[in-house]
Amino acid sequence: xxxxxxxxxxxxxxxxxxxxxxxxxxxxxxxxxxxxxxxxxxxxxxxxxxxxxxxxxxxxxxxxxxxxxxxxxxxxxxxxxxxxxxxxxxxxxxxxxxxxxxxxxxxxxxxxxxxxxxxxxxxxxxxxxxxxxxxxxxxxxxxxxxxxxxxxxxxxxxxxxxxxxxxxxxxxxxxxxxxxxxxxxxxxxxxxxxxxxxxxxxxxxxxxxxxxxxxxxxxxxxxxxxxxxxxxxxxxxxxxxxxxxxxxxxxxxxxxxxxxxxxxxxxxxxxxxxxxxxxxxxxxxxxxxxxxxxxxxxxxxxxxxxxxxxxxxxxxxxxxxxxxxxxxxxxxxxxxxxxxxxxxxxxxxxxxxxxxxxxxxxxxxxxxxxxxxxxxxxxxxxxxxxxxxxxxxxxxxxxxxxxxxxxxxxxxxxxxxxxxxxxxxxxxxxxxxxxxxxxxxxxxxxxxxxxxxxxxxxxxxxxxxxxxx
Amino acid sequence: xxxxxxxxxxxxxxxxxxxxxxxxxxxxxxxxxxxxxxxxxxxxxxxxxxxxxxxxxxxxxxxxxxxxxxxxxxxxxxxxxxxxxxxxxxxxxxxxxxxxxxxxxx
Numbered sequence: 001x002x003x004x005x006x007x008x009x010x011x012x013x014x015x016x017x018x019x020x021x022x023x024x025x026x027x028x029x030x031x032x033x034x035x036x037x038x039x040x041x042x043x044x045x046x047x048x049x050x051x052x053x054x055x056x057x058x059x060x061x062x063x064x065x066x067x068x069x070x071x072x073x074x075x076x077x078x079x080x081x082x083x084x085x086x087x088x089x090x091x092x093x094x095x096x097x098x099x100x101x102x103x104x105x106x107x108x109x110x111x112x113x114x115x116x117x118x119x120x121x122x123x124x125x126x127x128x129x130x131x132x133x134x135x136x137x138x139x140x141x142x143x144x145x146x147x148x149x150x151x152x153x154x155x156x157x158x159x160x161x162x163x164x165x166x167x168x169x170x171x172x173x174x175x176x177x178x179x180x181x182x183x184x185x186x187x188x189x190x191x192x193x194x195x196x197x198x199x200x201x202x203x204x205x206x207x208x209x210x211x212x213x214x215x216x217x218x219x220x221x222x223x224x225x226x227x228x229x230x231x232x233x234x235x236x237x238x239x240x241x242x243x244x245x246x247x248x249x250x251x252x253x254x255x256x257x258x259x260x261x262x263x264x265x266x267x268x269x270x271x272x273x274x275x276x277x278x279x280x281x282x283x284x285x286x287x288x289x290x291x292x293x294x295x296x297x298x299x300x301x302x303x304x305x306x307x308x309x310x311x312x313x314x315x316x317x318x319x320x321x322x323x324x325x326x327x328x329x330x331x332x333x334x335x336x337x338x339x340x341x342x343x344x345x346x347x348x349x350x351x352x353x354x355x356x357x358x359x360x361x362x363x364x365x366x367x368x369x370x371x372x373x374x375x376x377x378x379x380x381x382x383x384x385x386x387x388x389x390x391x392x393x394x395x396x397x398x399x400x401x402x403x404x405x406x407x408x409x410x411x412x413x414x415x416x417x418x419x420x421x422x423x424x425x426x427x428x429x430x431x432x433x434x435x436x437x438x439x440x441x442x443x444x445x446x447x448x449x450x451x452x453x454x455x456x457x458x459x460x461x462x463x464x465x466x467x468x469x
Numbered sequence: 470x471x472x473x474x475x476x477x478x479x480x481x482x483x484x485x486x487x488x489x490x491x492x493x494x495x496x497x498x499x500x501x502x503x504x505x506x507x508x509x510x511x512x513x514x515x516x517x518x519x520x521x522x523x524x525x526x527x528x529x530x531x532x533x534x535x536x537x538x539x540x541x542x543x544x545x546x547x548x549x550x551x552x553x554x555x556x557x558x559x560x561x562x563x564x565x566x567x568x569x570x571x572x573x574x575x
Binding site for chain 2: 038039040045052088110127128135138139140141143144145146147149150153154155157158159243244260263273384385386387416417418421422
């Protein structure tokens with residue numbers, strides 16, 4: 001572990017395109033950089049297992065697509081940059097601005113430790129937007145991202161009866177990847193609305209700005225439409241089965257249909273993973289264009305706390321290209337902060353970044369979150385851990401519950417081991433809807449450290465170690 | 470669910486609920502179990518409903534399993550190792566480890 005050096009210039013949390021680029025930049029310029037990664041190897045979710053695939057299964061690289069290959073150069077540069085890499089490390093705490101010193105609480109192989117960096121870069125990436133519907137806790141129901149992770153890291157392929165449901169670029173990319181591995185899903189139950197005039201207009205400017213990405217995306221969609229049974233206008237999804245998924249039912253054009261399957265993969269786009277940034281007391285707001293909570297960002301990655309920057313999808317969903325560009329830019333801000341102890345801001349934006357923004361505006365408009373998943377039916381479980389339904393949330397809201405935090409006391413919603421990661425957004429939306437206010441007004445769960453489960457024993461052991469120092 | 474993995478160039482032997490299974494070195498426990506046809510990882514503490522990995526990136530905590538000598542771990546973030554003895558978890562607190570009985574569930 002990091003016993004020999006509990007201090008460093010910069011701690012980067014997360015090793016996806018944002019974290020790896022920022023760490024490489026800063027380490028190459030001579031800064032002492034430590035990268036803390038919950039995963040076992042660099043690459044984040046998008047380039048998950050890329051080093052292993054290059055070394056052990058080179059034949060798969062082409063099948064996973066061009067977007068995945070980009071991870072090869074990124075991880076190679078990082079490995080040569082001089083940054084220290086610590087895989088399998090969970091960060092369970094960032095000290096608040098009320099405390100005398102910036103410190104991170106780490107957990108690795110069951111032992112806890114503190115690290116004292118001068119600056120922290122959060123590059124914690126995205127997580128999939130919750131997709132609550134009746135039966136979504138049944139074994140056999142997973143996210144598309146989960147299945148893609150299994151494909152990248154372990155080459156696990158679904159059986160041919162697999163059904164995909166929802167919408168978002170990742171769903172169509174995964175379907176295209178399955179096609180290249182010779183698998184044709186039984187169906188794609190597409191919940192996407194038909195394209196609006198505004199989306200079409202934004203699509204045209206995105207096509208001029210990022211033609212390669214747009215064409216790749218159109219190819220994925222084309223593949224899904226031509227090679228797979230794609231059902232449009234799907235709503236009222238239900239997963240059925242005793243101990244395990246046995247069938248999926250859905251409605252389209254006023255009629256209910258049913259498919260037998262043992263695996264249903266859902267997806268509804270991604271949202272920033274803000275658990276660390278919220279627990280650090282950084283200011284956030286509800287971003288209505290992306291329908292999710294995002295930290296307030298100025299410049300490349302400056303936040304309301306001078307010693308903490310946020311980049312990549314954890315700052316706002318922008319995709320891998322934006323994450324890498326922000327990683328480059330934030331290095332200047334962090335370097336200036338380390339020299340002057342004052343926050344600096346990079347305000348100029350490269351053409352590449354402006355082009356990516358045009359692409360994102362189109363994607364946000366063309367693949368909006370699915371209405372059914374945003375405001376699920378009463379009987380749908382919202383909090384998977386404590387098994388609290390949307391109906392219970394509506395009931396407490398109707399009785400006068402002020403918001404998600406008070407709701408915890410009445411329902412235990414959001415108080416299980418996932419600490420609200422899989423229900424926070426849904427609960428805020430359902431409560432805001434029930435009370436007739438905006439999601440921004442109703443607020444978000446208050447996130448407190450430890451943001452990862454840690455035992456009292458692990459904490460006590462850490463105190464003993466540092467007491468002996 | 471997932472295609473069963475029939476062969477591996479670098480196999481690891483482990484057990485789940487006493488069943489001997491094999492996986493590939495470097496797999497996470499979650500991938501090892503799903504690739505061996507294990508569908509149910511645990512039962513929920515609230516209603517005992519069956520659960521299995523959902524997000525695979527460490528956020529949903531649905532993939533909790535108990536590993537001998539390690540305790541309760543997230544199967545999607547923990548690498549499988551030779552001889553690992555894995556079992557289902559129904560109560561997150563292990564009475565034998567803590568000596569505390571969990572209070573009654575609602």
